[in-house]
Amino acid sequence: MTIKVGDRIPSVSLNVMGADGPQTIGTDDIFKGKLVALFGLPGAFTPTCSARHLPGFVEAADALKAKGVDSIVCLSVNDAFVMAAWGKDQNVGDKVELVADGSANFTKAAGLELDLTERGLGLRSQRFSMVVDDGVVKSLNIDEPGKLEITGAEKLLEQL
Numbered sequence: 001m002t003i004k005v006g007d008r009i010p011s012v013s014l015n016v017m018g019a020d021g022p023q024t025i026g027t028d029d030i031f032k033g034k035l036v037a038l039f040g041l042p043g044a045f046t047p048t049c050s051a052r053h054l055p056g057f058v059e060a061a062d063a064l065k066a067k068g069v070d071s072i073v074c075l076s077v078n079d080a081f082v083m084a085a086w087g088k089d090q091n092v093g094d095k096v097e098l099v100a101d102g103s104a105n106f107t108k109a110a111g112l113e114l115d116l117t118e119r120g121l122g123l124r125s126q127r128f129s130m131v132v133d134d135g136v137v138k139s140l141n142i143d144e145p146g147k148l149e150i151t152g153a154e155k156l157l158e159q160l
Helices: 027-031 047-059 061-066 080-089 105-109 153-159
Strands: 013-018 021-026 035-041 071-076 097-100 113-116 122-125 128-133 136-142
Touching (some): 021 080, 035 047, 035 153, 047 061, 061 071, 061 153, 080 097, 136 153
Antiparallel strands (some): 013 021, 013 097, 128 136
16 A cells, blocks of 8 residues: 555665665654655666756755755665765765665555566656655655656645
8 A cells, every 4th residue: 555645654774875885774763853855766877867856856955945844865776885876976965865775665665666577677666755744744746657747846845
């Protein structure tokens, strides 16, 4: 079942790149006591994700934070090495935290998986965005596969 407004974020382990390599971070650490703009996408270095989705959140980071957002988190079913390399490639800096859901723990627990096995990409995340307040989903947007219409930063700005 897909996560919905009013639900708590699943409590799972994810990864981020630290100074000494990949580090485990729990969703409780990411969301507890914070207003978070979370967005997920099918994959790092993929065309739409690299050309429009991530750059849109990087560009809107100051505006999101001006509306009270404590952190902006990008989640993808990639490993921490790929997410870190993508962040450098995209000049993300500290505007967006790139979080690896390499085993799709969050993606499956939230019911946001997208099976792209037929296209050689395996299990991925649907393209989504949400506002999460202290671990509770306040707004949720899910695009149809292959589209980027309602999950961009501008939509979350409207919802704050």
